[in-house]
Amino acid sequence: MTSTLAGGRAARRQTMRRIRPRRSPAVPLLLAVGAGAAAVLWLWWGNTPSIGDDTGRIINAGRITGLLAGYLMALVVLQMARVPALERRVGSDRVARWHAMTGRYTLCLVLAHVVLIMWGHARRAGLGLADIVRQTTDSLTQLPDLGKAATGTALLVLIGLVSIGGVRRRMPYDTWYHVHLMTYAAVFLTFWHQISTGNDFAVRPLAKTFWYGLYGVVSALVIWFRVLTPIRLNLRHRMRVEAVVEETPGIVSVLIGGRRLHRIGAEAGQFFRWRFLAPGMRFSSHPYSLSAAPRPDLLRITVKAIGDHSAGLRGLRPGTRVWAEGPYGALTASRRSRGKVLLVAGGVGITPMRALFETLPGAAGDITLLYRATTTQDLALWDELSAIADERGARLMYAVNSPDGARPDISAETLQRKIPDIDRHDVFLCGPPGFAQAVYEALRGAGVPARRIHHESFAM
Ligand SMILES: Cc1cc2nc3c(=O)[nH]c(=O)nc-3n(C[C@H](O)[C@H](O)[C@H](O)COP(=O)(O)OP(=O)(O)OC[C@H]3O[C@@H](n4cnc5c(N)ncnc54)[C@H](O)[C@@H]3O)c2cc1C
Incomplete structure (x- = not known):
């Protein structure tokens, strides 16, 4: 999806403003x-x-x-x-x-x-x-x-x-x-x-x-x-499914077209509640994050099949009407307070991180993404992430289980060794609750202040 990189450049130009976090009210x-x-x-x-x-x-x-x-x-x-x-x-x-x-x-x-x-x-x-x-x-x-x-x-x-x-x-x-x-x-x-x-x-x-x-x-x-x-939003933007793309086994991306989608007010890191007007799905509205920067004519979500709705997305046909509510969520560039940023994703938590990786303003070396998955085959969107990393001089790392099934070591010491100035980073974190808690503790142990760890949970 090289086209999203062009969208990313535009989005980065738009968000290239003074880094000043919003105070939590x-x-x-x-x-x-x-x-x-x-x-x-x-x-x-x-x-x-x-x-x-x-x-x-x-x-x-x-x-x-x-x-x-x-x-x-x-x-x-x-x-x-x-x-x-x-x-x-x-x-x-x-x-x-x-x-x-x-x-x-x-x-x-x-x-x-x-x-x-x-x-x-x-x-x-x-x-x-x-x-x-x-x-x-x-x-x-x-x-x-x-x-x-x-x-x-x-x-x-x-x-x-x-x-x-x-x-x-x-x-x-x-x-x-x-x-x-x-x-x-x-x-x-x-x-x-x-x-x-x-x-x-x-x-x-x-x-x-x-x-x-x-x-x-x-x-x-x-x-x-x-x-x-x-x-008002749906009458104005008239969204439809453009295509469904398999990313890895069990994970699909849904490309959603519509009119003047840049006016929808969405930022990388945010999510919508999506209702697909297809048989059996009309009465369900589920939250999924944007997995790429919004483009004038295209939004994208990437979804792991865990139940009826998420598994049903694979069968969506191009042209299916989409009813969206949003954008929601605060895991956006405006949370950032420092020049350097570490993005940490666990599993399908990669979706908002992928969009942020593309759009967060920063010079070469400012942005690092750490992606945790079970195996390398589970690293959805990896080719795109590599292309973004090459294009903007960002660092991309992954952590997967060893062949004997042992979990990778994501401790304070490892983080400090890999990113020596980690205590001077803002960290954006999204992943399953157990993983997010363990990473949060490791980050705190590595000297990152709690106010600079920005976390969003997929739990509802
Ligand atoms: C803000 C937000 C953003 C999200 N973004 C994404 C995204 O970008 N990509 C993506 O794949 N998913 C995302 N999710 C999770 C996604 O909404 C759920 O996986 C989906 O709605 C489950 O619906 P289902 O009908 O497929 O499964 P269900 O039939 O509802 O659930 C099947 C089983 O999974 C459990 N379950 C359901 N939801 C979750 C969950 N969130 N965490 C843990 N267990 C759960 C249920 O309790 C049940 O046991 C997001 C959730 C939130 C709150």
């Missing part, structure tokens, strides 16, 4: 989230003149957990909205981790809220265990919106269960993705009881306006970025 964002939580507690405080006894304490703990759960639920949806500023500056995998963590806290708060409110009201009415069940059933049928809230809570529990690491890993991506989409329904169903039965909103119009505003803004962001923006 994690701290300001955390402060903003904390300020929002404080405002929510203030709502409760302002509406609670006094708490008399233990029963009052239990009910008030139920109110606080309910309010905080409602607030975090809005954040969970915000993290699903794929707001470009968040995806590009924080990184999609980090947003996904925050989303998973916020989701866990939300579910715990929701369950605590349910238990505390049921328990508190039962104590106040002097009820026994059997009566609690009857009282809860009565409340669900008689109080406004509580039935919907119960259905929403059941959905949240289901989503929480399929998100547990062990369950998630055994589940096809598509199943997990579609169950996860039910979060929107769960949030919608639980929202109304907060307004109609929540003491803090029923009697305070300002609080109610604030709550509608919070959920309104989040809903608008979801509709804008997850529905309208992709429709």
Whole structure:
């Protein structure tokens, strides 16, 4: 694919700007989230003149957990909205981790809220265990919106269960993705009881306006970025499969043509979620990174077959319509803070690294790529990488298992021996979790500061 080298030169010229990393907005964002939580507690405080006894304490703990759960639920949806500023500056995998963590806290708060409110009201009415069940059933049928809230809570529990690491890993991506989409329904169903039965909103119009505003803004962001923006992008660029090329056994590249693709705003290192409008694939949208710099008329992804979707790409026919959402991801040249860069790829993690190897600005000797694979036959895209290395005077190294199956030594000492000034490099890293963790530790041992190790995970 020599043509991508020409694309690479153009992309390098475009990105040849002053090397200045974007600051991660994690701290300001955390402060903003904390300020929002404080405002929510203030709502409760302002509406609670006094708490008399233990029963009052239990009910008030139920109110606080309910309010905080409602607030975090809005954040969970915000993290699903794929707001470009968040995806590009924080990184999609980090947003996904925050989303998973916020989701866990939300579910715990929701369950605590349910238990505390049921328990508190039962104590106040002097009820026994059997009566609690009857009282809860009565409340669900008689109080406004509580039935919907119960259905929403059941959905949240289901989503929480399929998100547990062990369950998630055994589940096809598509199943997990579609169950996860039910979060929107769960949030919608639980929202109304907060307004109609929540003491803090029923009697305070300002609080109610604030709550509608919070959920309104989040809903608008979801509709804008997850529905309208992709429709606009796909109508404008009208992408189709141009060709499918076998790279190594089990790995194919899909070339995707379209109109004015240079205006799509993608950078090397980023990914899209791709939906191919072919039989059996229409309802699946999967993330794959660009494996070459975007060209005005062509994008390329390179995919390893591990399940239904990735294996199905081999059978795509030229002309198949493509629906893409993106670009997403923060593993781009803008992360770089130094002149020298080491790219480390493990297995199919080579895809974003291949695009960065082609486009990162740098003089001869500035860029090094270390590619880990099981055997030399598994080094997908090797010929292209060699051509790029020759063209720009970059270093290309690989590490494969020895003939007896022993893993190569990628320790701090080896890295220092191969790249003596490694502590003065930025490192971009992409590979399977175990490999990425081992390389991260070796890099730290070799003196590379954590802030200069830029990692993106393919885990979802
Ligand atoms: C940001 C991002 C960028 C990616 N870029 C690329 C790319 O450029 N090239 C590429 O080949 N892949 C890439 N992936 C991974 C790719 O999206 C998945 O391999 C693919 O979606 C799996 O779908 P499937 O239907 O083929 O397999 P499934 O049927 O969903 O999965 C089969 C089995 O593999 C496991 N599995 C699924 N996905 C992963 C994963 N990501 N890591 C480890 N185990 C998994 C499942 O739990 C299941 O056990 C990327 C992932 C992310 C999040």
